[in-house]
Amino acid sequence: MAQVLEFKLPDLGEGLTEAEIVRWLVSVGDVVAVDQPVVEVETAKAMVEVPCPYGGVVTARYGEEGTELPVGAPLLTVAVGASEPADAPTAAVAPEAAAPTADPAPAPAPTSASASDETSGNVLVGYGTGAPAARRRRVRRAPMSASAAAPAPAREPVNGAAGAVPVVSPLVRRLAREHGLDLRELTGSGRDGLILRCDVEQAIRQGAAQAPPATPAPAPATTQTPSPAPAPMQATPSTRPGVTRVPLRGVRGAVADKLTRSRHEIPDATCWVDADATELLAARTAMNAAGGTKISLIALFARICTAALARHPELNSTVDLAAREIVRLPEVHLGFAAQTDRGLVVPVVRDAHARSAESLSAEFARLTEAGRAGTLTPGDLTGGTFTLNNYGVFGVDGSTPIINHPEAAMLGIGRIVPKPWVYEGELAVRQVVQLSLTFDHRVCDGGTAGGFLRYVADCVEQPAVLLRAL
Incomplete structure (x- = not known):
């Protein structure tokens, strides 16, 4: 006889407490193997596939696509030991996923001392392919006498479920x-x-909208004058026809929360400079002509950035508000902003300070592809100490980005375009880029920020300057 096991949404790490069901990968009646992915969920960090630890026949699913579930909520039940859907006995599923009836029978009395102070209640937590399903939840309460243990009258059905509020989240x-x-x-x-x-x-x-307006105090008697006709009520933005409301959840909600916190906590400032990138582009062309791994432009900027952080470690830090301390970090874990169909994400290149231009290029390519495919893991998106923001890919010259909390700074890179430039005392057309640095004014002053940005610009204009740091 098959044993029905319940699989709950596991702890996905990184402090995540909930996830949204994006796509079910199995249906009720399907046979699943151990560690087979059964559902695709989106957390505040990334899109992940959740594998099931049991092998057998799926007997119930909890939650439709688009539903948010907390960690620990049931995802599905599996009849272990059954190889065909017909092998899963109905009686084995009833305690976990049976549909409630209009007149539920009273729960049996506890049969052991350990259960004497508990009672069971049907709480609607999800559904399979049919009616809403009820799940047993153990509720701790004080012992009661036999006379007080009589079942309460059944409530009237609500939305088709007797005595249960159909709410998952x-x-x-x-x-x-x-x-x-x-x-x-x-x-x-x-x-x-x-x-x-x-x-x-x-x-x-x-x-x-239905709340009655406050009754105004009676006005003193005055000469009666004709009252103007009341102005027609204006529809609020949320009630006008055609208005669309988009929930702030998943990746989009996490970005909103982080940016809001950054604005509230960090007193940021921005400085910027134009730099002649002609020599940097020429150096990249020469590197790629030599064969081997193609070097990306963002990888060269990353290499310059890590060298600048070695000279100005104040910007590779975070602020501990509780201890009122600036925490300077020894490693550079370099984040970079990437736009995806699901919103802005910031993958992190680990130990960027110890990587070569080739290694940086390969890691940027891997993380970018994973971001587009939605396969970034929570570990790929956390732990950054400094961020690069290449907004030049959108065809803009400059920006004042919001710092990626809890980091202390972000380097912005504009588009590289031909512009008139004084080169060696003469006017020439050169490839010019605008660089901006947004920094936390608590960790350093303008002199440090300006020195960092000037060093980055010098390396862009004369890549040979990097040889001192290699």
Whole structure:
């Protein structure tokens, strides 16, 4: 007889507490092997495939695509020991994924001393291919007498589920609680009546719109004059037809949170300089003509940047607010901003200070391809100490970027374009790039920031300057 095991959303590391289901890779009735990926989820860090530790037949799935689940919530159940879907007995699934009925029978009394202070309750946490499914949750409470253990009358069905609120996400419950909403009065727009975050937000907006206006104090008696006709009510941006609301979650939500925190905490400043990149482009052409791994332009800027950080280590640091200390870091883990279909991500090149131009080129290429494919791991996206932002690929000359918290600085690279330039005392057309440095003014002053940026510009104009640092 097959044993039904429940597979829960595992801890994905890096402090992640929830994930959004992007795509199911298996269906109910499919046979899965141990460590076979069963679902693709998106966290605040990256898109990852989650493997199942059990082998058998999938008997239930919890959550539709687009649903956010907390770590530890059920993902699916597997009948272990069954090789065909028909081998999975219904009775084995009932305790974990059976659909609730209108008149649920009272739970059996505890049979052991260890269970005497617990009670079971059906809490709607997801669904398979049919009606919403209920899952047993153990709720700790004080012992009660036999007379007090009688089952309470069953509640009226809500959205097709008896005595259970069809809500998956604890975030939805918290949002409703904070605004004083009774979830049993809402009708869910999700599959099988599932209450989503947008349903709660809509109820909040409707409640605000229906709130009676404050009664003004009676005005003193004056000469009666004709009252002007009331102005027509203007539709708010959220209620006008055609308005689209995009949830801030996943990668986009994580970026929003980090940038907001950076603006709130970091007193940043920006300085910039124009540099003649003609010689740097010529050096790159000569390197690639010699054969071997092609050297990318961003890799050359990274090599220059690590040499500049060795001269100005103040910018490779972070601020410990609790200890009121500046923490200077010995290694350079270089992040670089990359635009993907899922938003802006910042992959990190580990130990960039110890890499050659060839190694940097290869690692930039690997991480860029993984970012486009959505296969970056949380480890690929965390731990950076300094960031390069090549906004020149968008055809712009300059920018004042927001520092990637908790780092202390970011170097921006504009587009390289031919411009008039005084070269060796004469006017010439040269390849010019604008460089900008946004830095945390707590870790250094303008002199240090200016010295760093000037050194970077000198290396761009005369790549031979780098030989001193090699």
